[in-house]
Amino acid sequence: MVDVQAHLPVLIVTVPLIGGILTIATGRGWKPWAWATFLTGTVFYFTIRLMMQVLASKTGMVSYELGNWPRQWGIEYRVDALNAFILLIVGGVGFITTIYAKLSVEKEIPADRVNFFYAVWVLAITGLLGITVTGDAFNVYVLLEISSLTVYALIAMGKDMHRGALTASLRYLILGSVGASFILLGIGYLMMITGTLNMQDMHDRLMSVPGILESRTVLVAFAFLLAGLGMKMAMFPLHMWLPRAYTYAPSAVSALLAATATKVGVYMAFRFLFTIFGVGFSFGMMPSGLVLLLCASAGILVTGVTAIRQTNLKRMLAYSSVGQLGYIVLGFALANLHGIAGSVAHIFNHAVMKGGMFMALGAVVYRTGRCDIRSVRGLGKQMPLTLAAFTVGGLGLIGFPLTAGFISKWYLVQGCLERPGGWPLAAVVLIGSLLAVVYTWRVVEAAYFQEPDPGTPPVEEAPLMMLIPMWTLIGASIYFGINATFTGHIALTAARSLLGGAP
Amino acid sequence: MTGVLGIYNYWIYVILMMIGLYGVIAKPNLIKQAIALGLFQTGIFLYYISMAVIDGGTAPVWTTVQDGAQKFQGPYDNPLPHVLILTAIVVSVSVLAVALALIINIKRRYGTIEADEIEAMDIADRLAEFHAGAAADAVDEAAAEGHGLEHAHGGHHHG
Numbered sequence: 001m002v003d004v005q006a007h008l009p010v011l012i013v014t015v016p017l018i019g020g021i022l023t024i025a026t027g028r029g030w031k032p033w034a035w036a037t038f039l040t041g042t043v044f045y046f047t048i049r050l051m052m053q054v055l056a057s058k059t060g061m062v063s064y065e066l067g068n069w070p071r072q073w074g075i076e077y078r079v080d081a082l083n084a085f086i087l088l089i090v091g092g093v094g095f096i097t098t099i100y101a102k103l104s105v106e107k108e109i110p111a112d113r114v115n116f117f118y119a120v121w122v123l124a125i126t127g128l129l130g131i132t133v134t135g136d137a138f139n140v141y142v143l144l145e146i147s148s149l150t151v152y153a154l155i156a157m158g159k160d161m162h163r164g165a166l167t168a169s170l171r172y173l174i175l176g177s178v179g180a181s182f183i184l185l186g187i188g189y190l191m192m193i194t195g196t197l198n199m200q201d202m203h204d205r206l207m208s209v210p211g212i213l214e215s216r217t218v219l220v221a222f223a224f225l226l227a228g229l230g231m232k233m234a235m236f237p238l239h240m241w242l243p244r245a246y247t248y249a250p251s252a253v254s255a256l257l258a259a260t261a262t263k264v265g266v267y268m269a270f271r272f273l274f275t276i277f278g279v280g281f282s283f284g285m286m287p288s289g290l291v292l293l294l295c296a297s298a299g300i301l302v303t304g305v306t307a308i309r310q311t312n313l314k315r316m317l318a319y320s321s322v323g324q325l326g327y328i329v330l331g332f333a334l335a336n337l338h339g340i341a342g343s344v345a346h347i348f349n350h351a352v353m354k355g356g357m358f359m360a361l362g363a364v365v366y367r368t369g370r371c372d373i374r375s376v377r378g379l380g381k382q383m384p385l386t387l388a389a390f391t392v393g394g395l396g397l398i399g400f401p402l403t404a405g406f407i408s409k410w411y412l413v414q415g416c417l418e419r420p421g422g423w424p425l426a427a428v429v430l431i432g433s434l435l436a437v438v439y440t441w442r443v444v445e446a447a448y449f450q451e452p453d454p455g456t457p458p459v460e461e462a463p464l465m466m467l468i469p470m471w472t473l474i475g476a477s478i479y480f481g482i483n484a485t486f487t488g489h490i491a492l493t494a495a496r497s498l499l500g501g502a503p
Numbered sequence: 504m505t506g507v508l509g510i511y512n513y514w515i516y517v518i519l520m521m522i523g524l525y526g527v528i529a530k531p532n533l534i535k536q537a538i539a540l541g542l543f544q545t546g547i548f549l550y551y552i553s554m555a556v557i558d559g560g561t562a563p564v565w566t567t568v569q570d571g572a573q574k575f576q577g578p579y580d581n582p583l584p585h586v587l588i589l590t591a592i593v594v595s596v597s598v599l600a601v602a603l604a605l606i607i608n609i610k611r612r613y614g615t616i617e618a619d620e621i622e623a624m625d626i627a628d629r630l631a632e633f634h635a636g637a638a639a640d641a642v643d644e645a646a647a648e649g650h651g652l653e654h655a656h657g658g659h660h661h662g
Contacts, residue, residue, distance in 0.1 A: 138590075145594045149594075159608060159612065164628060167621055167625055170609065173605065174540060174602075178540070181547055191584075197583075
């Protein structure tokens with residue numbers, strides 16, 4: 001019998017990688033979905049076990065050397081509080097979205113391609129988990145491309161609903177590949193000067209060799225990595241691929257991507273900026289803190305206003321996602337304890353809130369076939385639970401007390417005020433919340449205070465198969481808004497270890 | 504050759520990358536964009552391979568000397584970047600394959616592979632959606648459930 005506990009870090013990647021490919025062979029109908037649910041459920045279980053293992057360990061981290069090769073030569077998987085937390089988010093949201101996907105996919109994907117859909121779906125989750133678990137810089141690139149390629153395919157599968165999915169996917173493919181190539185180059189320059197690919201060794205050598213941080217090679221590596229990561233996590237001026245991709249992707253894919261893909265991008269930024277370069281270089285010697293703060297603030301304000309003007313609700317949520325990503329970037333760019341803790345907490349909170357909201361929209365699409373602002377008119381009476389989920393998610397985006405969004409915004413504002421002269425940033429956070437009030441209110445108004453368009457046939461409440469996953473995520477956003485002990489503890493632990501440099 | 508010209512590999516890598524980046528940004532033809540993306544990535548491969556080289560280095564393999572015994576004959580180039588780039592080449596080929604698959608589908612659905620024409624059609628699609636929404640306020644039941652809705656969604660709607 002294999003000792004699962006000892007091999008958890010690698011099982012998180014290998015089980016869905018092999019199982020995902022096998023999904024193609026499961027045939028038609030419900031079987032690919034059942035297999036994908038089994039795989040993602042197993043992975044979710046692994047991530048919970050790994051989290052417990054990390055919390056129980058004295059060093060606060062778990063290291064796993066693949067094939068017993070020492071980390072100088074082989075690949076090391078290294079899990080601390082931060083990536084155990086991100087793994088838990090990706091694993092959990094991946095599992096819940098897979099359950100949700102069944103009905104939505106039956107409606108939006110042709111029956112003869114369902115097995116391929118779930119194969120690519122599981123592989124996308126694999127890639128995201130792999131990026132998070134690995135402690136090897138080149139391994140990050142490989143798994144990044146696994147997740148990116150599968151995500152391009154997933155987005156393009158919306159082509160039977162709308163042909164815009166194809167151009168959205170190709171645009172993302174080109175921008176995403178350029179971004180990933182920048183990351184590859186950055187890793188190359190780092191390897192050139194440090195002679196290693198292990199993140200921890202890179203950090204140690206950058207810190208120990210005098211004068212190395214001033215070398216032009218390190219500066220070039222930093223610039224390429226920052227640009228590439230900005231593109232991958234859809235940081236404000238580099239976000240142009242995201243709104244279309246989320247709008248035209250199948251509903252389940254939008255929910256999965258909004259909850260996990262950009263979050264893993266942010267995680268990569270944490271690792272490269274804090275763990276490898278160290279906070280002293282990234283936010284002390286380099287002006288990147290200022291650049292990121294400006295981008296994040298502009299992103300929060302501009303995308304908030306843009307979101308208000310959208311008639312397509314999926315597009316509205318997509319712009320809102322870029323804005324919420326602004327909060328996350330703002331938090332870690334402050335480079336102080338509460339800022340980073342707010343950023344980490346917001347990764348989780350935004351994942352559950354936005355995942356749940358996209359699921360609610362997916363249910364609207366399932367029943368009405370559309371998701372523009374007119375299609376939700378009067379739906380508050382016809383689909384009360386779905387629209388209530390959307391509304392509670394919206395309250396979370398605003399940062400209303402008793403929702404998870406409040407916790408992370410509290411940390412963020414605290415972080416802003418701790419920074420000397422940081423009050424304009426706190427103002428940006430609050431104005432961004434007001435913008436979220438406006439765009440959420442538009443939907444609430446249409447759903448609860450307007451009559452359905454004459455001639456639209458009445459619809460039923462969404463099926464339970466959609467409601468349960470939707471309310472699991474929305475329920476989590478309420479639960480962790482009231483009882484923030486767990487998320488707060490993890491976020492502060494992760495923030496401390498990031499500021500300390502070592503994972 | 505010494506100095507800046509001596510590292511001409513790096514000059515070639517930068518030039519290849521810039522040609523690729525220019526093509527990705529400036530060429531409206533999607534196939535040309537895909538080719539340019541390939542060129543961009545090829546530049547990076549050259550960069551990785553170049554960094555492995557050391558003066559007088561050879562391939563890191565066993566060599567058989569005359570008496571039949573095997574031994575190393577160093578110094579050797581660093582084999583690690585070569586291995587990494589094998590992986591990156593596979594990735595690049597996969598990206599190209601996905602891109603071409605998408606372009607074929609775009610050609611089927613849009614009838615063109617020129618980015619500017621496709622962009623115009625996408626904008627027209629969005630405008631049609633918007634006007635359909637605005638019109639929905641005014642039209643009566645017949646238009647909403649029959650011909651009007653089908654037409655407004657460009658016939659691609661699978662409700």
